[in-house]
Amino acid sequence: MTGRDAIRRAQLRLDGGVRGDEGSGAPPHRSLWLLDALDEPAAATAADAPPLLGAARADVAIVGGGYVGLWTALELKRREPSLSVTLLEGDVCGGGASGRNGGQIHSWWERLENLAALCGTAEAVRLARASEAALDELEALQDEGLDFDLRRDGWLWTATTPAQLGAWEEVVARAERHGGRPYRHLTAEEVAARTGSPVHLGGIWEPAGGTVQPAKLARGLRRLALQAGVTIHEHTRVRSIDPAPAAPGATSPGALTRLRTGAGGTLDAARVVLAAGAWAASLPQFSRRMFVVASDVIATRRAPERLDAIGWKDGAAICDSQMRVLYYQRSADGRVVLGRGGGAVALNGRIGSGFERSPKFARDATAAFRRVYPMLNDLPVEQTWSGPVDRTLSHLPIFGRMEANPSVLYGVGWSGSGVAQSVIGGRILASLALDADDEWSRSGLVDQPVFNFPPDPIRWAGAQLVRAAVRRNGAADDAGRRARWLDRRLAALTPSMPTTEDRP
Numbered sequence: 001m002t003g004r005d006a007i008r009r010a011q012l013r014l015d016g017g018v019r020g021d022e023g024s025g026a027p028p029h030r031s032l033w034l035l036d037a038l039d040e041p042a043a044a045t046a047a048d049a050p051p052l053l054g055a056a057r058a059d060v061a062i063v064g065g066g067y068v069g070l071w072t073a074l075e076l077k078r079r080e081p082s083l084s085v086t087l088l089e090g091d092v093c094g095g096g097a098s099g100r101n102g103g104q105i106h107s108w109w110e111r112l113e114n115l116a117a118l119c120g121t122a123e124a125v126r127l128a129r130a131s132e133a134a135l136d137e138l139e140a141l142q143d144e145g146l147d148f149d150l151r152r153d154g155w156l157w158t159a160t161t162p163a164q165l166g167a168w169e170e171v172v173a174r175a176e177r178h179g180g181r182p183y184r185h186l187t188a189e190e191v192a193a194r195t196g197s198p199v200h201l202g203g204i205w206e207p208a209g210g211t212v213q214p215a216k217l218a219r220g221l222r223r224l225a226l227q228a229g230v231t232i233h234e235h236t237r238v239r240s241i242d243p244a245p246a247a248p249g250a251t252s253p254g255a256l257t258r259l260r261t262g263a264g265g266t267l268d269a270a271r272v273v274l275a276a277g278a279w280a281a282s283l284p285q286f287s288r289r290m291f292v293v294a295s296d297v298i299a300t301r302r303a304p305e306r307l308d309a310i311g312w313k314d315g316a317a318i319c320d321s322q323m324r325v326l327y328y329q330r331s332a333d334g335r336v337v338l339g340r341g342g343g344a345v346a347l348n349g350r351i352g353s354g355f356e357r358s359p360k361f362a363r364d365a366t367a368a369f370r371r372v373y374p375m376l377n378d379l380p381v382e383q384t385w386s387g388p389v390d391r392t393l394s395h396l397p398i399f400g401r402m403e404a405n406p407s408v409l410y411g412v413g414w415s416g417s418g419v420a421q422s423v424i425g426g427r428i429l430a431s432l433a434l435d436a437d438d439e440w441s442r443s444g445l446v447d448q449p450v451f452n453f454p455p456d457p458i459r460w461a462g463a464q465l466v467r468a469a470v471r472r473n474g475a476a477d478d479a480g481r482r483a484r485w486l487d488r489r490l491a492a493l494t495p496s497m498p499t500t501e502d503r504p
């Protein structure tokens, strides 16, 4: 292979459709959370994070200003304050999933089965405990003065139909078998009292969990990163990641990697961390390891007194047990913010405007809200938005080095559980970027066995079929009917990772 071939083979094109960058036309549709967080005076101006123009150098370059990129930047500066770290964000920090999510925080005990299948039982338990510690770390941040409306009133995993009852039992038993006691069972009366609706028939409570205002958390981490000396360029979309030439005109790859931006800027760095979340799905290495599915969120008018009146008083995170999960919280300012998974599916990892807002799926989420809270039927929905979820077969993130260029590290595929868990992501990616040999670089989440989805367009077409059946199943469950045989069979085709045996 010639030097030029080596360069060509190591080129990575990022084409996932980030909006909000230079010259991308209409401004993106924003979540209520982000609009609220951007109102803060310190965040209103991008003077502290201007677009990258011209040529720059850094020890570590980070692509993506969501939680994962920001936690990685903070962790790198904590471990090596003299390191130069530059983060490039195509939109604004928090413009992606980190500023649009449901704000639910809970541990990874719930995913112990898949963790154990991927990493072995001991590492799975270590990661579950690390995710509990991450919840405490968020609280410590808030205690130090970062305000993101953290309320540790727990995470409620509930049933809103008889068919959903007991969905959590295996998870509780598995955690207990491995020495974890994260959950407490609630009676139907207790869960109805906590949530303010008798539609809840039972559930468990993870006291360590709770809720945050997600965009305030992202913008707060951005502020901390700037204070720690991280250079941030917003509205700077990375279009390609290539080995930098060793010298002007050289034909063989050099030691550095060059990021080229939409506005013609370049950033050369010894290590690159790809923390682009769902937008990484368009890269060939990930195209079959994860698929992108929208999750759709609605927020009602503020009505704290109405929520008080039905007994929904605290900031617990609440979800049900459907396949297209419903997740909701009473926001700190007294709105109902409710989301539903299983919306639009991306073809070839392209994230279009349907991943910012979908009237169809917003109607669907609103109908679900009206079913669970019929006593709030007259409460208007004031804002709706959507976001892309980077879903893997294991429902867990994947970490490693890009095949095309091992100086480029990645941590993507959070599968809808990343608000607290991305603290761990930052540790793992910092260890990989620093070539450290420690519990994080050796974590079983790094260089996992590969589980692939079928290729597009087969996967996309199959997903449409299976998801439509899942939606009809959910509707039948909501209406107290048994779903049709064919729909049950089709829904059962939802791909999942084999978990029969733990790895040693």
Ligand SMILES: Cc1cc2nc3c(=O)[nH]c(=O)nc-3n(C[C@H](O)[C@H](O)[C@H](O)COP(=O)(O)OP(=O)(O)OC[C@H]3O[C@@H](n4cnc5c(N)ncnc54)[C@H](O)[C@@H]3O)c2cc1C
Pocket: 014, 015, 016, 018, 063, 064, 065, 066, 067, 068, 069, 088, 089, 090, 091, 092, 093, 094, 095, 096, 097, 098, 099, 100, 101, 102, 103, 104, 105, 106, 236, 237, 238, 239, 275, 276, 277, 278, 279, 280, 295, 296, 297, 327, 339, 386, 387, 388, 389, 412, 414, 415, 416, 417, 418, 419, 420, 421, 422
């Ligand atoms: C609607 C919704 C609800 C969710 N609810 C919850 C929840 O309640 N609890 C929970 O734990 N998790 C939830 N999640 C998941 C959680 O939000 C994510 O796991 C977490 O935000 C992941 O952060 P990230 O940094 O990987 O991704 P992101 O926040 O998406 O950050 C990636 C960033 O990379 C930028 N980018 C992409 N490509 C480029 C490029 N080429 N150049 C420069 N920048 C680029 C994007 O603009 C984006 O800002 C939800 C997700 C969604 C979408």
